[in-house]
Amino acid sequence: MGSGKEGKKKPLNPKEMMKMKMQKPSSLGPRAPNQESKFKKKNKWLNNVGKKKKKNGSSDKVGAKKSKPQAEPIPPSQQLNFFLDQFQSSNNLQLSSLESDSLTETLILDLSQGLDREVSTLGTQMKAAFGPSWKEVLCEGQLMEGKIDPGNPAVLIISASALRSLEFLRGIRPLTRECPAAKLFSKHMKVDDQVSILGNRVNIASGTPSRIKKLIDIEALGLSRLSLIVLDMHTDVKGYSLFTLPQGRILGLVQELLSSTTSSGRYPDLSLW
Secondary structure: OOOOOOOOOOOOOHHHHHHHHHHOOOOOOOOOOOOOOHHHHHHHHHHHHHHHHHHOOOOOOOOOOOOOOOOOOOOHHHHHHHHHHHHHHHHOOOOOHHHHHOOOHHHEOOOOOOOOOOHHHHHHHHHHHHHHHHHHHHOOOOOEOOOEOOOOOOEEEEOOOHHHHHHHHHHOHHHOOOOOOEEEOOOOOOHHHHHHHOOOOOOEEEEOHHHHHHHHHOOOOOOOOOOEEEEOOOOOOOOOOOOOOOOOOHHHHHHHHHOOOOOOOOOOEEEEO
């Protein structure tokens, strides 16, 4: 038997131990040479989606909303026919030739192309309607003797309810900072208060047919400066619209407004919204 010294292994020095550790395979087995981390895989997927989006001509961002197609312009003749058809069908009546002949397509404002008829776009359309003088007509707040009298708006918006009137006024708020718009409806508004408001310069007014008619009759609301009438064609949740209001005939009011002339002898335009 040997002395046993031969069976004992010589202890390894620290450098050799580190070398063996580095060469020792992992307990989980060797990694695949092309294996990628989850983070890298995710980035690769996003990049591929971006490339597909670019090929299709859309946004680079994932989940980006598609651009809304531009609205097709509706010819004034079609707008007028729509107005007359809606009025007659809603009230179950036939207009006389005298009534229908007083409304021609030349009264309908030809709106700017590429914009939807939404509350948010009304201000843009109003600017286009008045051209280079829009700021002077719609925004300034000083009276001008012999030219701009109190209580004579350039724009009159007619809606079926106070809520819709307020919605329009919120949409055109940037135009009414210097010269506040007149609220011409009966909800929470007294006639005397509205008469007081109309004692100042008014560029834009928004209200309901019955209150507008009343203020015209008592000569608080003037029409000598009226250039644009906006008729709200919206139907509310109860099915009411300007055509089906029980307070009276909207057509009579519209005809009265359209027959008025400005100080320059010009008749107002009609816009269906």
